[in-house]
Amino acid sequence: DGGITQSPKYLFRKEGQNVTLSCEQNLNHDAMYWYRQDPGQGLRLIYYSQIVNDFQKGDIAEGYSVSREKKESFPLTVTSAQKNPTAFYLCASSIDLSAGKETQYFGPGTRLLVL
Amino acid sequence: SQQGEEDPQALSIQEGENATMNCSYKTSINNLQWYRQNSGRGLVHLILIRSNEREKHSGRLRVTLDTSKKSSSLLITASRAADTASYFCAPSYAGNMLTFGGGTRLMVKP
Numbered sequence: 001d002g003g004i005t006q007s008p009k010y011l012f013r014k015e016g017q018n019v020t021l022s023c024e025q026n027l028n029h030d031a032m033y034w035y036r037q038d039p040g041q042g043l044r045l046i047y048y049s050q051i052v053n054d055f056q057k058g059d060i061a062e063g064y065s066v067s068r069e070k071k072e073s074f075p076l077t078v079t080s081a082q083k084n085p086t087a088f089y090l091c092a093s094s095i096d097l098s099a100g101k102e103t104q105y106f107g108p109g110t111r112l113l114v115l
Numbered sequence: 116s117q118q119g120e121e122d123p124q125a126l127s128i129q130e131g132e133n134a135t136m137n138c139s140y141k142t143s144i145n146n147l148q149w150y151r152q153n154s155g156r157g158l159v160h161l162i163l164i165r166s167n168e169r170e171k172h173s174g175r176l177r178v179t180l181d182t183s184k185k186s187s188s189l190l191i192t193a194s195r196a197a198d199t200a201s202y203f204c205a206p207s208y209a210g211n212m213l214t215f216g217g218g219t220r221l222m223v224k225p
Contacts, residue, residue, distance in 0.1 A: 004157075035215075042118055042203065042215040043158075058212065090157055101207045102146060106157030 003027065004107035006091050011112045013078065013085060021076045021110045023091030030096045032074035033104065036060060037088040046089075049074055050097040078112060086114050118214035119147070119187075119204040125220045134191040136219040138204030139184075147180060148205040149189050152218070158203065161189075196225045 004025045013019045023032065031050050035043040045058030049068040063082025068074050074093075078085045091107040094100030119138045128134055138147065146165045150158040164171045164180045164187065171178045177190040191198055201218040208214075 006157075040124075040217060042217045045212055045214075048212065088155075092158075101213055102148070102163055103160050104158075104213065106159070108157050109155070111155070 004091060004093055004105055006089075006107035006110050008110060009108070011110055012115050013112060014115050016080045018077055018079050019112070021078070021089055021091075021112070023074045023076065023107055024072055025074075025093045025105075025107075026072060027093055027105060028071070029093040029105070030071070031094045031100045032068070033092040033094075033100070034058075034064070034066065034074070034076045035090045035092065037090060037109075043090060046076065048097075048100075085112055087112060119206045119216035121202070121204055121216045121219045123219060124217065125222075127222045127224065128194060130194060130196055130223055130225050132194055132223075134194050134198070134221055134223070136189045136202050136204075136221070138187045138189070138206075138216060140187075140204075140206040141185065142208060143182070144206045145209055146207045147178075147187050148207065148213075149176075149178060149187075150203045150205060150215070152201045152203065154200070158215075161202075191221075194221075194223045196223050199223045 007022045033048045034046040047066045049055040065077045089110045092104040094104045119140045122137045148163045149161045152158045162173045175192045180187045203215045203218045
């Protein structure tokens, strides 16, 4: 069963805590993306990676960090510096960065809530 | 912002009716895509229309593009309750990453 998986489905963060959201794909895609979605709003790009060991900031990278040690995995850490982390986080992938401007494949999302 | 803007923000229709959603964007595009999102889930790519195309069909979906007006529309014909979802347009500009509008929330009542 090919696709993108995200875990956990729900995540609770305490004040001052760093939390990590998992994103795994078995589509053999080079490019991966993290988006944040707030209620009633569009998706905003946090970080993207076009290849292993390389990643670039998106529009709202402050308070977030990523790594890309394996092609299949692109975890997102929401740090304590992110003061308003409550949102729905979506991971996506595409064959490469160029193809990502035509079709992206999305995971099911992780909802992050602050305690 | 380079993202598209969908109109209306919300749409409620009866099953069997057609649903039309519009998207406006700001500058020249390479292509424009439409995605669907069921509540609490990820987005699913529906259809892509290139800047040199005017109309495209996929099953019950019909997409039009008017580059002179910088707008696109998505028509879902003979809607079903299962079409209830949010629909997003994503204009693709040269040199930029894909951007997504705020979406149209469609409710199809049985």
